Amino acid sequence: MVHDLVARYGARTILNGVNLRVEPGEIRVILGGSGCGKSTLLKHCIGLIPPAEGRVELLGQPLHALEGAARTALLTRIGMLFQNGALLGSLTIGENVALPLEAHTDLSPAVILEIVRLKLAMVEMSHAEHLLPSEISGGMRKRAALARAMALDPDLLFCDEPSAGLDPLTSRELDETLLRLRDRFGMAVVVVTHELASIETIADRVIFLSAGRPLADDTYQRVRQHDHPEISSFFARVAAGEMRGGPSALEVLTKGGH
């Protein structure tokens, strides 16, 4: 769905020739160190940034070329879980989940309320329906945001670091929720994450980015065994600088120069 994508901020090239294809019913993980372009890739995928070169197709349609009702219709078929939830602070959790339903369906308020309760129950957040986002914890906000992303039963779900800042138990619960959604609804899920435990649990296929280019794009097991130093250091949880053997202060001082 992403073809030869090039992304630039001013003169800086952030992504250079990235290709990404996601099959229905698979969880695709985008990996890489900080600043490698993962979030930029995601923003292109969901239509927030137009590509400098290349194209993005969602569900067979060119997202960035669409306008008006056609674009809106396509966007209703995708869901997005933002890193911090991005729930609207002035609305209750229930109202947040109801928002896409009210905007894009002609369902009665009573039916919408039932759907909202179903979605909140799905992420075990029924008790928070009338609370404001500021009144719940970060993990609960993410679960509520997942309920909102799922409000219209999308075919494609994007998640930006869903486990970031969560305790291991909450993170595990969120992973299991994603797996359940994939298994029951057959949706495709694209996840940007750093969490090794989470990747191991959910990833079907992985694309590993480095400095805006894909280093590996394969099944999780194959990428895990990839011999590129940056990838092996990532999975070995060792800093790449250390793997590359940057000189220690002792070596520099005793050898007489930087």
Added chain:
Amino acid sequence: MSAPSPVFTAALDGGRLCLGGRLERATARALSHALERHAPSPGGALIVDLKGVDYMDSAAIGALLDAQRRAAARGSVWRVEGVSDTARRALSLFRLGPEQAAPPPPTPLMEAVGEGAYAARTALGDFLQLAADTTFALADPRKLRLGAFIEQCVYMGSQALPIVGLIAALLGLTLAFQSAYQLRQFGADIYVANLTGIAMVREMGPLMTAILVAGRSGSSIAAEIATMQVSEEIDALKVMGLDPIQFLALPRLAAIILVVPLLTLMADLLGVFGGYLVGVLYLDLTSGVYISKTIEALAPGDLLSSMFKSLIFGWGIGLIGLHFGFQARGGAGEVGRTTTASVVASIFYLVIAGCFFSVLFYVVL
């Protein structure tokens, strides 16, 4: 009992500088001085001995690396020989990264001017686009979210009544006092009613109301939208297929366009009432005379111009708040800067627009 003062020793033995004791943040400055004092001459050599070091932290390592770098720049040999276990552990802990790239050169003046002009042009284009989008959207009332519109009207309008009313009354009172002081010298006390009425309705009522709304509601619009921008709430709306203009901008803009003229009407009346109090209680004018002189001085066009001005003022304040809010990028600091910039721009706009309308109405009316 006070803690023992940190101690380190430095002793030069031929071409060998023996360091000992605690090399840490508290002694790092003294260490740098010692290293500089015993720095090798150009082409010379210095061996630094760390065998006597009991403790070493990153500040001391920084001082040693700095001294080595300076010596290398002078073409001298400078290296460490003999390292205590403590120093070895500390020195092994830190790794040097790749050589730092040179900092980018300062932007040439003409380039900076060009970048500034381009940014200003882009911002103006965005502002005009926002003005066009919101104007077209306002033309279709079905797009307005009624609940949000009413909520904004309550916040911008009814909750602003006390402060706008009080300021307007005090302003009318002040105007009347100041004019009474001058007019009394000519026995023209009665014209206080005319002067206060005209000044309040034509100029001060709309302008003061708009300035208060800019400080209260314009800043609130900018801060709210900027916060939503930096917390990705606006991105979330876009991905949900919701138009932020319709969802966020329209209720706020429609509310401010409605409430500013209404607040101005109230400010005009309370300003005149302030003058009335001075006329009746201080100048001993009768109530009937004061009211009739005010009505006589004011033409219907004055009230219409007051309403028209306030409508344009409200529209501008709303647009400026929205524009700065949507332009926000970055973190929490940006929200503060955006809010301040929006208030300054709004007041600047009000003064310029007020001046323009004064000249226009002077010529027309």
